[in-house]
Amino acid sequence: MSEKTRRARALSAGAGVAIAALALAGCTTTSTPDSGSSEGGTITIATTNAFTSFNGDTPEANLDTNGMVGYLTGVSGGLGLGGFQRLDKDFSVLNNTDFGTYETVSEDPLTVKYTINEGLTWSDGEPINADDMLVNWAINSGYFDDAELDPATGEVTNGGTQYFSLAGSTAGLDTTAFPEIGDDNMSMTLVYSQPFVDYELVNPIGKPAHVLAEKAGVSEEEFVELLKTLPEGNPAAPVPANETLKAAADFWNTGYDVTAMPTDESLLVASGPFIVTDFVPEQSITLGKNENYKGEMSPAYDQLIIRFIGDANAQVTALQNGEVQAIQPQPSADTLTALENANATVHAGNQLAYDHVDLTFGGVFADANVREAFLKTIPRQQILESIVTPVNPDAEVLNSQIFLPTDGDQYTTAVAASGYDQFTEPDIEGARALLNGATPTVRILYNTNNPNRVDSFRAIQQSAQQAGFTIEDAGSPDWSSLLGSGSYDASIFGWVSPGAGNAALPQIFKSGGGGNYNNYSNSTVDTLVDESQVTVDADALADIKVQIDTATAQDFYGLPLFQSPGLFADNGSIQGVDYFGGQTGIVWNAQEWTLAG
Template sequence: MRIRRISAAVAITAAGALAISACAPGGSTGDNGDDSGLVEGSSITAAWNQAFYSMNGNTSFGNATANNNINYLVLDGFNYYNNTPELVKNESFGSYELVSEDPLVVTYTIADGVKWSDGTDVDAADLLLNWAALSRSLDTPDFDPGEFTDPETGEFTDAFPTDVVYFDSGATPDAGLGLVSKTPEVSEDGKSITLEYDKPFVDWELSFPSPLPAHVVGKKALELEDAAEAKQAVIDAIQNEDAAALAPISSFWNGGFNFTAMPDDPDLVVGSGPYVISNFEADQFITLTANPEYAGENSPNIEEITIRFIPDPLAAVQALENGEVDIIQPQATADLVTALDAIDDITVATSLGGTYEHVDLQFDKGKNPENIFKDPKVREAFLKTIPRQEIVDTLIKPIIGDDAILRDSQLFVPGAEGYDESAASNTSADFAEVDIEGAKALLAESGITDTSVCILYASNNPRRVNEFSLIQQSAAEAGFEVTDCGSEDWGGLLGTPGAYDASLFGWQSTSLGVTNSLPTFQTGAINNLNYYSNDEVDSIVAELNTTFDSAKQIELQAQMDKALWEDFYGVTIFQFPEVTAFSGRVEGIESSILAPTVFWNAWDWSVTGAE
């Protein structure tokens, strides 16, 4: 018998997130005689629509859902979101203490017995490197890496200067760890660091993500063999602001953990989470195995989880029906829902997700020789041609019915407090329907001679292919020559100069913080991949970062939303429908509205024994 569950999505904040009400499942007891719940020899297979390519999700290159789903399970941290969603302190990894509110001072301490998967202790060296990378306080001033980025891959080229300190974290001096300009103090026992913020930061509790192994970075960057020596070398380089050592350290932090198949060097997959990467076949699958050194509270039940990369939603459904995979959460399409309806003995959960579809325009360094979207008239003209309502009606409504609506805000989720007021006061209504004649007039006024617009999108995603086709046809009526920059490797190209003129993809909410979406729009921030810069927007971002009053936060976000639409930043289209399906072989599957969605509690998954 087929089981179908439909979850209603409910907005609970104005900070760019939705939430579904659900209970977090508990772990099961295994048959191996200990209390961990791990069942020796147990294995399952899940599917995802994009291949993994970086174990560092804190760079502009690696910051992608496909990477962070895996990194969430192999790199432990101080907190995470459950599927309520609420922030859970992970005190088995470490604790953090608010020492002072004014000035804002926070101490992070690693718990006793926490080790990397190679047996090395996790300690203050890892935390200090995390600060250096995510604050960029030690970076070489005024360095621009743009000319050293490969337009084909999005990675830094071999011509990148070897004497430059540059951490590719997108940190800015008025948000997150960018506000911690002074080098943190390290405790005498080497397990804690204390950070003092230059000014209060509203989401300080979310500003310190999972660290990477400092001993691995030190060994590779400084050509050292001993882990303890390498850790100390990293500490010394940071505390002494030694640019000669920090240059190779930053370079390795940026690119050393990028790989598209199982690396020959086992140091590159050293992790601290419940799982470690044990096998990786390029473009096929990645396998995670229970970390034998993990002693935290989130010990897994299943020994091995393999994640197959299946971009085509219908192929994922076929794999589920054939028993080749146990869990899928593909890009939702009408055909997908129909196909799932025909399968017995599976559970399907459908809801609105925390991801939204949008089109962004390149404000600088686009592919068009005339840098077409520097002109606001051309930006407005192009946005008038995007068939937002047609995309929703033809591609999304068949999946979730009348719940499929246009999203009319860059910052607020439909249904969230502040959304209706912001949508009414911004200019999104000007782009609700296609206006070809208005676009033609603006294009003529601009004087632009090269109307080519190359759009970057996931070429192996059927829904995005359909969206691209609809946009291409509509824009052509106004005189734009829309060309295809689609790529299977689109994620790594988003921040690459000269790679495209417009992009079509989805942003996924990772937290409930008020600053969750701000790095997308702030000049130079990690998610600002289209070289957007607006003084008014930057000023609002800086104020939001230090505003603790919720009513004022909503007011500021509405002001920012209005400014973005009036600047023709791009258009939002729809909130993603989310479909999770799994077989009777597994239990404990409860997706979250926030990233990493279905993987948030993978340690609680268990095998039922059913076939």
Template sequence: MSKRKLLATAGIAVASALAFSACTPATPTAPAGTAGTSAAPTGPTALSVAWNQAFYSRNSDTDYGNATANANILYLTNDSIGYYDQDLEIAQNSSFGKYEKVSDDPLKVKITLADTATWSDGTPVTAADAVLLWGAVSTNFNTVESDAVKTDENTGEVSGVEGDNVYFNAASPGYTLVKDFPEISADGKEITYTWSEPFVDWEILAMSPVGVPAHVVAKRALQTADAEAGEQAIIDAFKNNDRASLAKIAKVWNNDFNFKSTPSDEELLVGSGPYVISELVEEQYLTVEKNPNYKGMRAPKIDKLTVRIIPDAQASVQALQNGEVAVTQPQSTADILQQLQALAPNVETLTQSGGTYEHVDLVFNNGGPFDPKSYGGDAEKARKVRQAFLQTLPRQRIIDNIIKPLNPEATVRNTFNVVPGSPEYDATAEANGMEATYGGGSNVDKAKELLAEAGVTNPTVRMLFAQNNTRRQQEFQLIKETAEQAGFTIVDASSTDWGQLLSTNDVYDASLFGWQSTALGVSQVPPNYLSDGQNNYGGYSNAQVDKLLNELNTTTDTARQGEIVKEVEKILVEDAFGLTIFQFPEITGIDTTKVKGVSSIPLSPTFFWNFWEWETVA
């Protein structure tokens, strides 16, 4: 879900929801505002591709908007200074700007925005846009705590903030350390941040220094007359800590950019990237077209790109076979892989280990079976119930039944934060005790023993997952079968809107989904486990973990970084935070008779990473 999770914190974002449907969505019509309707884009400068979850927010820097489905589209419609190439090296986009570290003590980073950096309405991108992002995601200006507000699960609207109180629905451990108002050059093209402490992944923050346009936010929040006045109003509001103005700015920033169909106000579609959203039909498709004001180096060769929403993996393969889409990246199963390979030679099938891993998280603060409050504050009793449930998770059976048919070498993942195959994986897995404690799972006898020790009988666990995701339905059935043998009652709390429900943890007790890495760096770890971490949907809180993770954000010594991660993982296992299950195998189907230049990387935005190099095949 947000850029602080996706990029600025080295990113972990909720992996795309994969839904099940009996048929593919309707064929796109002509873009809004044009006469008549037309079939799906055809011809040398139009292309359709498939994705599995619908776009719903233009602001992925909010908690609500932080999802891969949004991030993919924003990658097309917002420019950045840096991005990951096919070798997972940071490539520079000098046409949008540059960044440089100008001091180590204190850490100072200067960002220079290029003259060619322009919003799609013709307004230059300036330091005001960067100030808005910093001020919002740092939460340094918030006067209301997150537990005092409520976010509507369907619209993302934040409520519970009254008067001149300020609440930006976001958080970045990196920008939080920038306490002082940044230095801005006279021409508004340079902005320099000074950190109160070192921040290990400052470069990931600098790669994407702006989010939504400041002049649009100012117009809607402060009724400014023109773009230049709006930009100055944003700067003044943060510089002077003007709570009356900031309260209005936060309300617009949190709420106004959330939409599931084409908004009536075109200003909400303003972006800085090569494409602009031209039409959005809820749960069906989204079309982007070339931005006429784009002056950067990533100008696309394809004029119009339609992303069709096809949640069901088999339906997306069928759409590829029928020529309705040219690229799809369905959730992989053995059957789906075989179906794609059977479409050769017209379809090329790419396979790789993805950047997403499957896991189960538990909820600690909702009055449910894993919350100490349910047992009069008895933390040890709640921990034993959590441990009992985790003992039942049939991790090896899930691997054997669902993943091995696709990847015979697949194994259980036994770390929260270290990717299997990386140099630190084995040492971290040994240190955290996950495998020694839980093994392959399905340990019904151990679960019964723990429940007996806790003196708890027949606890009910509501499990949230993607309702229309066939693979997760299969996983849930395996979990339900084993857990109920141990004495749990497992309730299906699945939803098609599971991603938007994660922050509403009073409707579930355990969640089953995937985290997708979108950047490389250790600052991806803290948001999941800090007491106030943006990705900590279950309300987990441990003072020692907070201390270690705050140290991690400021530690440049790689050896110490590894030590901290090991210490944190050991505590997470002891606290029965949750369990990891497997690393996703990833497959991409490409119709080479329609498009060339498509490839994929194991980080978000996967196959969209080089969209400007795509070419249609005549």
């Protein structure tokens, strides 16, 4: 929902949605590919957002650029190039059989076995085996957690421990028993106590077990033995946190966040075909070939430089000047015109992403009448026409928090049920009537480096003031780190989906969810979200989603604004760039690119 992005099973806000944050434009060293050669050399591209963390699976680091790097290096905890699966252009699942295989052993109970191929190693030469799968299962299942969380705030209320802070959700894996590990330590079998709608998207490979063990002060063998002997967490009877597991979790939660190229090379350990070799904050990150990678996706070129250029015009200029060979700018009519003038090859389409306004439950918006009044002031049609229509004349105001117009009949059904379409144009008089003379102050958070978000804020500010609201500008270039901080009342940002799965539902809409930054809590929705994760019938699942969508509208949760257009472009010096509307953006097939010889 740049957009912020999370595991393949989550939205990136960054899942079901990625959040788009514009990075500061900066200069970096540029490289010129070997003339006339299609082998070796360097490819340089530009994206909007800056890189901030080698672990994009936490709520604070759930940004699309972090997810791109995790995807290429194979340590994102989601679908990628260094685990069991990735997504094709049409969002179908591609199995990475050069890494391993997985099979459904039984459907009742649901039992899935993962087997890693023999002889694979991490980039530092350490073997990849079931230890790594077990550790990542522990991270993503919440098996050892014994914390009870406040349904509204997500805060621990019983003195227990929540070890790993996930941007996504433990839904699905939290129903699995402790895994069965194969005698050769190369396989892991998961047994679910309930059906799990997204079980085929579970990739039990993320951060290396030996690195987390080292950060916890123990050997890999000792760390794995701890997991095998530590009791399952019980929120009804919390116990003091295990110091070793807590140390590993604390490092996983924050230790991968960086503001400079790390001197600790263990942060760079990769399983995929790429490995990070350099990082210049606010400017660029460089990936080279992982020499220990044994799969079929090693690139033909030597290194990939990703530059962070927040300004779309600056991206086009860099492309035209040959400083970069491909770009993923924020789409606009001006950008398209500039690309046409630059004779660039344009790859455009819809993103599985949407911009939205969320209201924080509590404070000024504790009163449903005030929430409804504020939503009545949002000029959604005006925002659409200023931002999206120039790029996509057929675009319409978005009227669902879950479905997109490209979902066809499901979207139409959801709109008819929810009533979000009643908020297309402002109703200032209706808002004034609900306020009944009150003049509430609303602080709005948005990305001040993103022209589209600035335009949305100004349009909302101007309209809401007419109804009696006092609007305070809480915009910040560091907006993503402020989400959920309580320093604002409404937020404008975007979610981008990985393109498959249903993990966005617990991530965003469940009480205490990893992406539930506005403290939304509805017990009926919580029940529906839980049902969505165990419902495998497509029609029944769609109906549950419609019910969740309708409930958010009735609660005046906020308003969806528009489905985001997507845009890539290249200057003809590389081959293989192809449009993809999911979280990983332009780098989704970077392993297949070649330099034009």
